[in-house]
Amino acid sequence: MTMTKTEADLRLSMLNSLLTCPHRRLGLVHPLHTELVKQDPRFYVRLAAWYADHGDVRDHKEMFIVTLALSDFPGHRDTGLAMLRELPPYQVGRVIDFIHGRKEDVAIEVDRKPDDVPASAFRPKVDRKAARGKKPGKPKMAEGGTVTLTDTFGLFRNVPRSLKTEVVRYLREREADADWFDSTAITARKTLKRLYALLHVKPGPRAQAVLFDERPPEGSKLAGLKDLAKAETADEQAKLIAAHNVPFRVAIGLVKGATPKVLTALVGRMSPQEVINNLEMLRKRGAFDDAGVKALIESKLESAKTATRVSAFKAEKALESVPVSAAVRQKLEAVADSQVKARGRIARPTALLIDKSGSMSQAIEIGKRLGSLLAAVADKELFVYAFDSIAYPVESAGPELSAWERALTGITAGGNTSVGVGIDQLRRKKQFVEQIVIVTDEGENAEPRFVPALQKYREELKADPTVCFVKVSGATSQLEDECKKAGIAVDAYQFNGDYYALPNLVPLLARPSKLELLQEILEYPLPARRTE
Template identity: 50%
Template sequence: YQVARIVDFMKQQLGKMPRSARTAVRRYLQQREKNPQFFDRAALRNRKAMKHLYASLHIKPSTRADAVLFKNNPPPDSLAFALKQLAKGTSPTEQAQLIIEQKIPYPVAVGALKQITPTVLVALINSMSPQEVINNLKSLQERGAIDNPEVKALIDAKLAEAATSDRVSAFKAIKAAEVAGVSEETTAQLQRVADEQLKQRGKITKTTALLVDKSASMTVALEVGKQIATIVSAIAEADLFVYAFDTIAYPIQAQGKTLSDWDKAFQHIFPTGGTSIGAALEIMRLKQQSVEQIIIVTDENENSAPYINTIYPRYCQELKIQPNIVVVKVGQHTDYLEQQLQQCKAMCETFTFEGDYYALPNLVPLLSRPSRLELLMEIMETPLPVRDDK
């Protein structure tokens, strides 16, 4: 569906579809047609988007693609045919066998089945990846999976596997623990998954300060600040100082490292007041809290003293350190703070938050690498995709 969104965006913004883009989409679809299993799964999950791509760009589908997507007459060896058989099945054992043999995705199977028995749940969970279990944890709980000891053991095994899997999103594990309403034991297991996944991205060995803007209209900054505090505290091997600020600074201390711990720590912090980005750094100067890097979550506006361009040089001079700064831009942001830091000759990186909480773990490489050069070298060493017809 992401490809379909790109196609629609280009048509709306450009008024046309460039030939090179159409060729790329055609190759994208043909590549999937070459692998029937891959195609069947894509068609099952995103049927409407795939039909839209073929029809809107006038791309001729293969015989199999035509039968599955347009003729509604899928071949017997296709996943769509197996799904029809699953819906017709009356025996839980027969349904479970079909799910295992065809590896029918959980959301699709749940939509096709009238009743889900423990036997079917076991088959579904066995065919799910660790990430799929995390994504559907709330749904599984609603269907009684957590209450059945045999099914619960399978879920626990998948979550244990998730800790070392290279295809699991750390933040999805954190969010699952937050919204699924599972037991404390399962929540702790999800937190361990998130911690292990974050550690694979890197460890933060530098002393770090997290400064979160709590001025008026900065609700989004507080939410993002909680998430970043959860991520950083999970992998920090050095001191972490957290402050919220408006025209004065408020120290924040959590009793643990989970998202719920940071929620409690921030529970009495509300978005009010003016903005002094330098306020938190001034408190750190007075307390002699020396850090090697500072994360500032803000829209970059500042309208009250102490100002950052005054406090930052004083902090560096008195504590004999020049911390790197990462500005996480939220809301209707400006570039005021960046300009002020450039005048102070501070090393400054920016990360723009556009509503995608799952992108926040991408901050870890910025915070864990010893230098910008090392991060750049790692980026340059990443191989680019190559077309096989070139």
Template identity: 45%
Template sequence: MLSQQYERHSQQERDVRLSLINSLLTTPHRELKSVASFHTEALALDPLFYGHLAVWYLRTGQVRDHKEVFLATLLTSEWEAHRDAGFVMLADLPPYQVARVIEFMKVHRGKVPRSTRTAVVRYLRRRESDPSRFDRAALRARKAMKYLYATLHIKPADRANRILFRNDPPRDSLAYKLKTLTKAEEPVEQARMIVELNIPYTIAIGAVHQVTPTVLFAMVNQMSPQEVINHMSSLQKRGALDHADVKALIDRKLEQAQRDDRVSAYKAKVAIGEAKLDEETRERLDAITERKIREAGRITRSTALLVDKSASMNTAIEIGKRMAAMISSVTESDLHVVAFDTAPYPIVAQGTTLADWEKAFSWLRAGNCTSLGAGLLPLLKGRQPVEQIIVVTDEWENTHPYFVDVLARYRTELDINPDVLFIHVGNYRDTMSGVLTSAGVPVETYRFDGDYYALPNLLPLLSRPNRVDLLMDILAVPLPTRDDKAQVA
């Protein structure tokens, strides 16, 4: 009896931790209210794990919104170790993100602790002490910098005050030199100044009178590979892809992006979705995504991907092809892909790219009744053991063989207990996952919210040998500590 109670308690704790990890697989898109309460609950339920998870995600995560919520929650935590970790990690953020963290704290936490204000004061003073660095920050994030000074009642240094608030920048400041750019008439002169002053694209595009190919070339030349990706839609609308020299420069930047650790696979996918790009540019962005996904981790466990193609499951089919492409590009073990309605349809691609899997999936049409168990039958009959099963479905099942029954046979006959991950789509239910959990099957669920670009966030869950190893990896991440505490004390 005691052992059963202990197992239930341990499972509950593990569920809390894994539920928090699963929440990171969605992309809030600035709708942070929905995740704020969840972070509050998670912190209260398991403050030890939450602190380590926050630091782990701030260092390895891809979604900016989650990073901001984590940091704000650390900074407002009642636990001193959390506040200290947030204090240290705030210093690494760009100004616009610091401003977002402070705004989130004010709106959703209702407070900005004194220690956080101290962290921001030091953040701003460090930039004020380096005029070149301050000028860059003020140019790129003027609104954010002004917000930090004003909302926290921090008195700016004289130079900062002249640049941000008095509109009287010193002659040696970048802000003053930018004014001369706005007065330049000739495109060649504008291009020269953009290069010499290293003016960011977002600033330069608003400062010039006419965006000529010469000016565009100068702008793109100053951009990082990530900035080119971020502004691909804007560049395309301004004709950058129609001019041979500018297009060639953009192509070189995209090639560099594949080797740049700072480039996000998620952003490359967003660029493809937002801009009307030519096929060559789309392929370059796809190549960036695929390379970044490969670098994100390797899947060492054998995997079965079961894709529901029954009636109304068009979304499941789309997710299936993307998941197949992602997994096949990083797996070091077997991958079995099976679509199903009331019968199984094994799917084999001739390569690992999304285009290869789109071709392999192209004949599928959503229709017929649903038997989730049918998807697992080829593995059972072929005696093919896998360590994890991913099922893209809404869990509505109305035809034999049922998944629970086939999985029970699979576990018994092959003497294996694979993890099961349900990717929920549409109007889903979780009855089956609940039954499996009660039967001792390791089950995770992920709700797909329509954001295909967030699917790469699943990789940390799939690339670890098991969920316990992932939890242990997270708990092994140390919390940063303040090196000034002895002086403060």
């Protein structure tokens, strides 16, 4: 299949839009997906399948399913429903909730009642201190109080019959396996109850007993959970956690003490990502003081290298915030390195240019993380410069984030902006690259200018590097517009402040060309809906 330039540009813009992380506010990405599926429905469904396997942001994965489940384009619903079956229950619940819509009352503290808020929504603050010692009567009211407002979430549409059918199959599949259902009920009880109630699904006997009658069968995990809550000693709780395989995030709220036996039972039930996320809590509870518990933590970190649901940047965040031993630090660094490398290798010489001009402190922070990210996956040369009106070479001792922080020590935001000065340095030093990544707001007010500098670089080094802008908050499209006028193709990714979305760049930079990536997505196999 041959793509025209217009088709390729459209599809690249669809890819570029996925470098966002709305933090569970699906309403922020719904208009984007609605527009994308209209622009190119055939590419959109392939992109959804590809992103389900290669993407990082759960909100986008959920919104792909919402959009496909509501689409009238042939084949979209079946693909969306096939993808739904692979989600954990809490994400299935979020998909259904967003389509059905939900209202929640939110209490907000205010200094005084707003004029446009009805009295029924306002609860005055009672000044108990002023009323103390006075005769019984109405206490004095303070000026402020609490305003209760109704927050709406979702589309407020009828859930399609096909989607309801798939959720029923999803629930019945879990009901058919008692251990699986009990494990799901422990971690997603509210979600399961809402799915049964919202979609008017009659629960099976076990679901009825566990979720609605509060009578879990004897010997089940749910019954074990009740025993765990009643246990008098920490050692007894440790035995029950191990015997019933109680998940860490449930057990941690019930344990009475942090003995080595309890910590061993907790860590044994933790996923590699949970260990990384809770290192500080484990440290404070003395987990590293016991040789056995410490060894178990280290084995979990070892398995995190190849685990499918581990975030590289969360491992790096743990390195920043948790004081751990050199051995544990080394394992965390290995986790981050392995997880980044698993996303692909960059086989093209690359330049990273970091804008350090006035108000560009965010660009410097992104530059540290991108430098660490690219260094970990680069098989060819990586040249890095921080620039304002002059370019500062940045050389790191290694791919670790700490190494890049040291390399950028003393580089602070300030000065005018010449994006072309970094390109000029590449040209003067005869540094041949095939792609250039620039972290910037696209503002430019000093010579040499970017477009003329790039044209000169291409001419002298006989190179034709691709250009990728990583745009920080408040960025314009100044340089993109100038590139278009000069006939230079560029990609641009809007960074919205979430560093966990940055690994999405790796698959996009790892391909020899963006056209090859688009072709890979266009040929990506679609998941098939199960026949029951």
